[in-house]
Amino acid sequence: MYICPMYSSELLKGTLKTIVxxxxxxxxKMYGYEITQRVKMLxxxxIQITEGALYPLLHALEKQGEVTTQEEFIGKRVxxxxxxxxKGTVSANEKVNELxxxxxxxxxxxxxxxxxxNG
Amino acid sequence: MYICPMYSSELLKGTLKTIVxxxxxxxxKMYGYEITQRVKMLxxxxIQITEGALYPLLHALEKQGEVTTQEEFIGKRVxxxxxxxxKGTVSANEKVNELxxxxxxxxxxxxxxxxxxNG
DNA sequence: TCATTATGCATAAGAAAGTTATGTATATTT
DNA sequence: AAATATACATAACTTTCTTATGCATAATGA
Known part of the structure; x- marks a missing residue:
């Protein structure tokens, strides 16, 4: 059975922030889990974003004032x-252009x- | 005075080996310094490959049997x-395809x- | 009903792959 | 003579992931 190969992990380094x-x-607006699933699907x-990479990144972006958060309850789960x-929008545009x-x-x-x- | 901006260093991570x-x-065949200069020019x-990144990479490639070396003297300088x-050729093709x-x-x-x- | 999988967040330890700094030495240019 | 360019090398450090772990709720399936 053929397993679709993921890209070697080095490649994602440096592009994750831009993707997010x-x-x-x-x-x-998106929540963490949703981001991982959308990237996986697209x-x-x-490309499978690990939680250990994503959540610290999101926290750092919040700390730097590039994103704001808003909690929502689905049943008992947040x-x-x-x-x-x-600032985050500017950063997003810059990052995408640079990449x-x-x-x-x-x-x-x-x-x-x-x-x-072309090229 | 305008300084041509280098790409943020994260971007190079993961692609350096493929480039080399x-x-x-x-x-x-190429020697280390030549590689740095060619990438800079192209x-x-x-993109400026630092020596601290390049030489350890070349040594690792040699250790893994992907490259062989050959010393040449230019005057007194090696x-x-x-x-x-x-093996290195196979690896090069795979890496380029993946990237x-x-x-x-x-x-x-x-x-x-x-x-x-345009893009 | 109980186990498994999916959803959803978080963080700590470790590895990978760079940067920065330093060292050595020769050759060329100003 | 001093500064810059050529040419190698390595060590300390940082960034940014992976892997592993932990907690908790919801849905699915045997």
């Missing part, structure tokens, strides 16, 4: 929703550019 | 040339696949 900020920007299981502040630029540079460095005019 | 293996594959100074073994795939996934995740011509 961008999701929050697009979705308005990446066809090739959900902690995160949404971007203005996009970086990927262009990488494509050039690795000679991955198709023969046509 | 791919350069060696394309160039046949990236318009936006240059240590690295070239890929067969390429990962970037596609990222573009999708981050909604960077604009319908128009």
């Amino acid at each position: 900020l961008n999701l929050l920007k697009e979705q308005g 990446s066809s299981d090739k 959900r902690k929703y995160y949404s971007l502040t203005e 996009s630029d970086f990927m262009l540079t990488l494509r050039f460095l690795l000679n991955l550019d198709s023969t046509s005019a | 293996l791919n350069l060696l594959k394309e160039q046949g 990236s318009s100074d936006k 240059r240590k040339y690295y070239s890929l073994t067969e 390429s795939d990962f970037m596609l996934t990222l573009r999708f995740l981050l909604n960077l696949d604009s319908t128009s011509a």
Whole structure:
């Protein structure tokens, strides 16, 4: 049986924060578990954000004033929703632009550019 | 005066090994300093590989049998040339393919696949 | 009904892979 | 002569993950 391989973990390093900020920007507000599931789904299981990586990141973003939180109770269980502040929105845009630029540079460095005019 | 900004260092993590293996594959053989300079040039100074990152990586690659070395003297100064073994060539191809795939996934995740011509 | 899986948060210990700093030495440029 | 460039190497430290653990509620299935 074929197991869809995840990317080696080094690759996620450095992009996780960008992914999370961008999701929050697009979705308005999300809670931690939801973020892990959405990334898993959107990446066809090739990116699985671990809780040990995500929650500390979210806490750090809150501490730095890039996100605010809002708790909601589903029955007896709490959900902690995160949404971007203005600062976080700026940061999200910057991060996405930088990563996009970086990927262009990488494509050039690795000679991955198709023969046509784009890149 | 405008300083061309380097990418935040997290981004390089996870891609350095791929970059080095791919350069060696394309160039046949290279020495450490040459690698740093080529990446700097090809990236318009936006990626600067530090020696503290590069040399330990090259030593690890040699230990794992992915590269072999060959010393050459330029006057009294030594240059240590690295070239890929067969194993290293396989590894280079795998790494580049994985990174390429990962970037596609990222573009999708981050909604960077604009319908128009730019990104 | 009881076990398993899913949902949902959190944190601590450890590993990986960089940065920064330092060291040594030769060659070139100003 | 001093500064910069070339060329290697390694140690201490930091960042940022993974892995492991813990707690608790909800849903599913045998």
